[in-house]
Amino acid sequence: GCSCKIGPSILNADLSSLASECQRLMDSGSDYLHLDVMDGHFVPNLTFGHPIVKCLRPKMPGVFFEMHMMVENPERWVEPMADAGANMYTFHYEATSDPVSCIRKIKEAGMKVGLGINPPTDVEVVLPYVDMVDLILVMTVNPGFGGQAFIADCLPKVKYLRDRYKQLDIEVDGGVGPKTIQQCAEVGANVIVSGSALVKHENPRKAIIDMRSIVDE
Ligand code: DX5
Ligand code: ZN
Secondary structure (H helix, E strand, C coil): CCCCEEEEECCCCCHHHHHHHHHHHHHCCCCCEEEEEEECCCCCCECCCHHHHHHHHHHCCCCCEEEEEECCCHHHHHHHHHHHCCCEEEEEHHHCCCHHHHHHHHHHCCCEEEEEECCCCCHHHHHHHHHHCCEEEEECCCCCCCCCCCCHHHHHHHHHHHHHCCCCEEEEECCCCCCCHHHHHHCCCCEEEECHHHHCCCCHHHHHHHHHHHHHC
16 A cells, blocks of 8 residues: 555645535545645735635545645634644744744644745754654745646755654655656655646546555555
């Protein structure tokens, strides 16, 4: 079986049909949903917030929602997202001056914690927090838009973490699909976000099977 988890980013899906798009991707063999929240400050784009997540929750019972919070002041949306039914709250190291209090707040709200770093950020900055979080997200594009080109220069960060933490969940996000998943898995990523490569694929089920078989080789 595949040791990787694959979660679609629905950023480039038809967002007017969010629930059916999410259902289509789950029915295609995804393990979880990666939901991209953008505030127009931390990144130069807007998507959606907790009111949409709250409406989506009852339509997708049992599906794991990872919230990728590309927002400034991530502390601010912890409780609303927990109340909306989010399972994991992944915030950015660059977005807060106090990661520890954000981590505590997320745990107190009953969610799992992810901590993300952008391509220009050194991987060492997450080391003090690794033991407090459930997942480290290594961005492989500068966040803000789906469909950007994969930045392979970010992969040594994944390897650095994997060499030190055998059990840690390490997620990659940005430009990952059948053509780039192998490089990610090779260096130790085990949680894979894939957006346009899945959403725009005529047969996402096949794309996911292909990705799993590449990783399993
Ligand atoms: C980037 C988002 C990603 C991205 C994934 O700002 O966090 O989740 O949209 O989409 P692709 O796979 O198309 O890069
Ligand atoms: Zn994302």
